[in-house]
Amino acid sequence: MPQLLEVQDFTVSSDGFGAGEGQSLERPFGHADPGALMSWALGTASFPNRTGPGGSRGLDDHLVRDFSHGIGAEIMGAHELSPHRGPWTDHDWQGWWGDEPPFHTPVFVMTHHLRPSFTLSDTTFHFVDGTPAEVLAQAQEAAQGRDVRLGGGASVIREFLDADLVDTLHVAVAPAIQLGSGSRLWHSPDELLDRFHRDVVPSPSGVVHHLFWRR
Secondary structure (H helix, E strand, O other), X not given: OOOOEEEEEEEEEOOOEEEOOOOOOOOOOOOOOHHHHOHHHHOEOOOXXXXXXXXXXXXXXXHHHOOOOOEEEEEEEHHHOOOOXXXXXXXXXXXXXXXXXXXXXXXXXXXXXXXXXXXXXXXXXXXXXXXXXXXXXXXXXXXXXXXXXXXXXXHHHHHHHHOOOOOEEEXXXXXXXXXXXXXXXXXXXXXXXXXXXXXXXXXXXXXXXXXXXXX
């Protein structure tokens, strides 16, 4: 079986932004409210590292529960880990994901500013500088036959889409949220229909799930 590159549970506003402007240590999503943007996933029973009982079941939970199924490595942009721009000045800073990151696989962080790898729980973060194809090859080797997840942000996903490397995407659109600026995935999901099939599934939570797979 070929190894797939998958985008899972990525959420955008109604105007296609995955995050707002002005990212900082205190505001990982910039001017966007992550609690509002990600409410459909945060409230599910299967949300990774959920600390309390309860949570919703149904469509949203089914998609969140599939997050780690068959995944052997993760690729993300540097700003999914940290707000730092430029060379790393503090190697003690190990990102927003806490002591128990939800990935449970090797993670390849794309950056022009390299630093030594580090491990938190069962997740090792590797810092790599290369083209999307080069980074994907590294992640596929580390995944040992399993699929690779492309975590984001939106600009990194666009890089891999533009390189025609993405096999499947699940993007949740939050119709009630408009950001106006920030890190944009698309102007319209129809932009991808030349290369992908798509199913569109509204959820009772209010988001609309767009499920794409390569033609």
